[in-house]
Amino acid sequence: MKGAAMSSTTMHGTAVTVNELAIAHSRSGARVVQGVTFSLKRGRALGIVGESGSGKTLTCRAILGILPRAFEVADGWVTLNGRNIATFTRKDWNAVRGRTISAVFQDPASYLNPAIRVGKQIEEIFTAQQLLPRREAKQRVLQLFEALQLRDPDYVFQQYRHELSGGMLQRVLIAAAIAQDPQVLIADEATTALDVTVQAEILDLLLDLKQRTALALLVVSHDLAVVAQLCDEVLVMKAGVVVEQGPVDQILRRPQHAYTQLLVSEHSSFGLERFMTAPSAELDHVP
Amino acid sequence: MLKQLLQLRSARLALGLLALVLLLALVGPLVSPYPPLAGSPEILAHPSAKHLLGTDYLGRDVLSRLLSGSPVSVRAAVQVALIALFVGALPGVLSVYLGSVVEWLTLRFVDTLIALPFLLFAVSMTALLGNGITQAMVSVGILLAPANYRVSRAAALSVARSQYVEAAMLSGATLSWIVRKHVWSKVLPPIAITLASTLGHGLVVVASLTFLGIGVRPPEPTWGGILASDLGYLSYRPYAPLFPTCLIMSTVWACNLLADAIRDVSGESGRLLLERVASPTARAAQPPRQP
Amino acid sequence: MSHDTTALLDVREIAVDYRRGTVRKRALHALSLRIQPAQAVAIIGETGSGKTTLARAILGLVKLDRGSVQIGGEHVSRFSARQWLQFRRKGLVQYVFQDPLQSLDPELPVGESIAEPLHVQGKQSATERAAAVARYSQLLALDPSLLHRFPGELSGGQRQRVAIARALITEPRLLVLDEPVSALDAATRVQVLQLLARLRAAGTALLLISHDLGSVASMTDRTLVLYRGTVVEDDATRSVITRPRHAYTRLLVGSAPTLTGGSLSRERRNALRAELSALSDAPYDTEARRLEVE
Numbered sequence: 001m002k003g004a005a006m007s008s009t010t011m012h013g014t015a016v017t018v019n020e021l022a023i024a025h026s027r028s029g030a031r032v033v034q035g036v037t038f039s040l041k042r043g044r045a046l047g048i049v050g051e052s053g054s055g056k057t058l059t060c061r062a063i064l065g066i067l068p069r070a071f072e073v074a075d076g077w078v079t080l081n082g083r084n085i086a087t088f089t090r091k092d093w094n095a096v097r098g099r100t101i102s103a104v105f106q107d108p109a110s111y112l113n114p115a116i117r118v119g120k121q122i123e124e125i126f127t128a129q130q131l132l133p134r135r136e137a138k139q140r141v142l143q144l145f146e147a148l149q150l151r152d153p154d155y156v157f158q159q160y161r162h163e164l165s166g167g168m169l170q171r172v173l174i175a176a177a178i179a180q181d182p183q184v185l186i187a188d189e190a191t192t193a194l195d196v197t198v199q200a201e202i203l204d205l206l207l208d209l210k211q212r213t214a215l216a217l218l219v220v221s222h223d224l225a226v227v228a229q230l231c232d233e234v235l236v237m238k239a240g241v242v243v244e245q246g247p248v249d250q251i252l253r254r255p256q257h258a259y260t261q262l263l264v265s266e267h268s269s270f271g272l273e274r275f276m277t278a279p280s281a282e283l284d285h286v287p
Numbered sequence: 288m289l290k291q292l293l294q295l296r297s298a299r300l301a302l303g304l305l306a307l308v309l310l311l312a313l314v315g316p317l318v319s320p321y322p323p324l325a326g327s328p329e330i331l332a333h334p335s336a337k338h339l340l341g342t343d344y345l346g347r348d349v350l351s352r353l354l355s356g357s358p359v360s361v362r363a364a365v366q367v368a369l370i371a372l373f374v375g376a377l378p379g380v381l382s383v384y385l386g387s388v389v390e391w392l393t394l395r396f397v398d399t400l401i402a403l404p405f406l407l408f409a410v411s412m413t414a415l416l417g418n419g420i421t422q423a424m425v426s427v428g429i430l431l432a433p434a435n436y437r438v439s440r441a442a443a444l445s446v447a448r449s450q451y452v453e454a455a456m457l458s459g460a461t462l463s464w465i466v467r468k469h470v471w472s473k474v475l476p477p478i479a480i481t482l483a484s485t486l487g488h489g490l491v492v493v494a495s496l497t498f499l500g501i502g503v504r505p506p507e508p509t510w511g512g513i514l515a516s517d518l519g520y521l522s523y524r525p526y527a528p529l530f531p532t533c534l535i536m537s538t539v540w541a542c543n544l545l546a547d548a549i550r551d552v553s554g555e556s557g558r559l560l561l562e563r564v565a566s567p568t569a570r571a572a573q574p575p576r577q578p
Numbered sequence: 579m580s581h582d583t584t585a586l587l588d589v590r591e592i593a594v595d596y597r598r599g600t601v602r603k604r605a606l607h608a609l610s611l612r613i614q615p616a617q618a619v620a621i622i623g624e625t626g627s628g629k630t631t632l633a634r635a636i637l638g639l640v641k642l643d644r645g646s647v648q649i650g651g652e653h654v655s656r657f658s659a660r661q662w663l664q665f666r667r668k669g670l671v672q673y674v675f676q677d678p679l680q681s682l683d684p685e686l687p688v689g690e691s692i693a694e695p696l697h698v699q700g701k702q703s704a705t706e707r708a709a710a711v712a713r714y715s716q717l718l719a720l721d722p723s724l725l726h727r728f729p730g731e732l733s734g735g736q737r738q739r740v741a742i743a744r745a746l747i748t749e750p751r752l753l754v755l756d757e758p759v760s761a762l763d764a765a766t767r768v769q770v771l772q773l774l775a776r777l778r779a780a781g782t783a784l785l786l787i788s789h790d791l792g793s794v795a796s797m798t799d800r801t802l803v804l805y806r807g808t809v810v811e812d813d814a815t816r817s818v819i820t821r822p823r824h825a826y827t828r829l830l831v832g833s834a835p836t837l838t839g840g841s842l843s844r845e846r847r848n849a850l851r852a853e854l855s856a857l858s859d860a861p862y863d864t865e866a867r868r869l870e871v872e
Contacts, residue, residue, distance in 0.1 A: 051763035195624040195789045200833035204844045225835035252837050266764050267837050270771055270796040275819040450681040458695035459667030469683055555684050555730055
């Protein structure tokens with residue numbers, strides 16, 4: 001891989017396996033997601049593309065074990081590092097969340113308490129379970145901020161959530177998500193609410209994390225281009241089913257399903273591609 | 288709104304109770320079996336066929352006293368509510384539309400009122416203005432006005448700053464159009480709710496004041512006053528306080544129930560609730576969304 | 579230039595400040611812009627760039643500290659409240675807000691919201707209004723049964739179409755749209771973009787405001803790029819994309835994710851960002867953020 005520095009001890013194991021996952025309304029039994037199958041390996045990125053209602057968010061929530069009460073897993077199974085998550089007790093989940101698997105979502109501000117300074121809230125990750133004393137926890141948080149390219153970590157630490165921009169907040173939340181070095185990170189529409197220049201920065205960061213720490217990335221977006229930029233493999237979902245699945249290059253070059261074709265043609269007819277005769281300079285797409 | 292309210296069982300119950308109390312207030316004195324002030328040699332009698340609720344320490348029929356005391360208590364509570372409405376709710380809405388000076392003045396005035404201790408203020412007012420129920424009620428009404436002010440102002444403010452009002456403005460709508468179409472229906476429910484609970488609150492204050500002997504010209508019967516005198520003779524009639532207490536409590540409860548019901552039928556969630564009430568089988572989940 | 583008198587929208591050297599207490603922040607610096615009839619112009623800028631302020635200044639929702647705005651030859655920046663009211667009644671200019679969930683009255687059926695601008699004008703009967711509502715909802719592919727529903731019951735895409743229908747019902751000559759397609763799904767986005775193209779062909783001028791060049795590039799003849807309250811690029815859209823001059827525009831164009839994986843490498847983007855911060859003030863413009871209205 002171009003320019004990447006992968007340590008020789010990096011595992012290439014499978015982090016998450018999903019097999020024929022089906023999700024249904026608890027009461028009526030009506031299925032809202034059906035037949036989702038994929039496996040996510042360490043150091044790889046998998047994307048799920050779909051509109052609202054396609055089932056992509058429910059799939060993520062099922063993997064994290066946080067399905068809304070109205071829904072339940074109706075079929076199939078999910079394994080996390082080889083263990084079936086259906087067997088997880090609350091204690092198991094507490095051990096796993098944040099340490100093995102983590103997530104960032106849309107609208108970063110809503111995940112932070114407006115009345116507490118941001119740094120203190122992230123510090124809680126370490127101090128809450130007495131993992132580290134306060135001062136060390138603060139140092140760790142500052143290190144994380146720096147790693148996520150927040151230029152003045154001390155400053156950011158002291159701010160309240162309303163004093164930080166969307167891009168900065170999302171970086172803070174990614175910091176929180178990777179604080180305990182999880183193996184899997186789910187990014188569910190993590191850049192949707194951000195300006196396009198900021199989005200590019202965040203996507204760069206995620207790519208960087210993937211390469212440096214062999215993080216397994218699950219990127220969910222309604223924008224095929226975001227997924228194309230970051231992922232090796234992609235699933236296209238519509239109305240709860242996977243309509244197409246495969247390596248990104250293949251899907252983009254030869255989309256089979258009508259919906260995928262619509263997504264691709266939308267970009268070529270209305271996006272910037274229309275104006276660009278040839279992609280300029282280097283491609284940053286990791287094969 | 289009344290039509291929607293009547294669809295809720297809780298509202299029907301509350302309104303029914305309040306209508307009963309109102310009836311009591313209007314015709315109570317007329318239907319009392321004995322003159323309320325007439326003493327008799329049968330003091331501290333237990334309930335019997337002759338005196339349905341017994342007699343008090345002067346031999347006066349308790350039922351008659353309660354019935355005759357109704358107009359005073361109810362009227363006083365209504366006075367409180369009306370004052371709260373005109374001194375509180377109305378300026379609240381106006382403060383949003385009459386400019387920053389009016390806004391600042393009303394806000395500071397209301398802040399001052401909130402800072403005053405309740406019963407102390409009422410007591411000092413009666414000391415100043417004389418010992419009458421109306422005087423006491425005016426002061427209580429003024430003290431309860433700030434809550435109404437804040438609530439109605441908040442409701443008016445959130446609407447005034449909304450984007451849909453801005454959108455109407457951009458289409459060339461006048462202020463009266465905006466108020467009629469967008470503001471009114473959203474401001475009325477919070478005001479109605481606060482008013483209903485102010486009514487209940489006012490009643491409790493009346494009862495408290497008359498219990499303490501303030502605002503009462505003895506031997507005129509009032510619910511609170513009856514309760515006070517009952518407490519002096521508990522060893523003879525230990526159940527006696529129950530009667531005025533039940534009366535007060537159930538009226539206040541009806542006021543709060545009504546306030547809750549108004550809140551339940553207001554706004555978006557109100558609409559959804561009414562739909563569910565209308566057809567309990569259908570609409571168990573959200574209506575289907577089309578992409 | 580002889581253009582001056584025929585321009586539909588003529589914004590000249592406007593400046594807008596935001597004040598909160600004693601703090602004063604200039605949101606727009608000496609900005610000029612002209613739109614001809616049936617022309618489509620895009621204003622691209624990030625959060626805090628001043629793009630929404632510009633739209634609000636044009637619409638008269640914000641006072642100008644300097645400069646003037648003319649619409650259809652009328653000096654709207656000098657209007658009194660009453661003059662604005664009469665001008666707005668004509669329905670020449672309409673605005674589509676960014677978030678239809680907030681710009682539609684949650685307690686009015688959407689059909690009534692769509693009809694409101696006509697209703698306010700008061701020139702048509704109820705039947706004529708209903709016919710207009712039917713016509714425009716059909717144009718926006720809104721099922722008639724939806725007209726009785728409330729905004730909370732519709733999907734995001736449907737709400738956006740309702741907002742657009744409301745803006746079109748007075749047949750405006752200038753339509754200002756704020757992030758028109760960002761909240762829509764792929765199929766709806768295509769529909770709306772095609773509709774906007776038809777409108778333009780029929781003679782309506784469009785002012786599209788967005789943070790994402792890609793979403794509106796295909797629709798527009800000209801693009802202005804706004805950065806920290808100043809226009810840093812003003813050219814034909816094609817030129818802005820293929821030959822951007824200012825560092826920010828280059829960053830913008832290079833950041834947009836494309837199916838081929840972004841046209842600029844990470845290193846180039848970082849270099850551009852460094853170039854940008856060298857050009858302007860502190861990297862964290864916290865004052866701007868606190869005073870942001872966008």
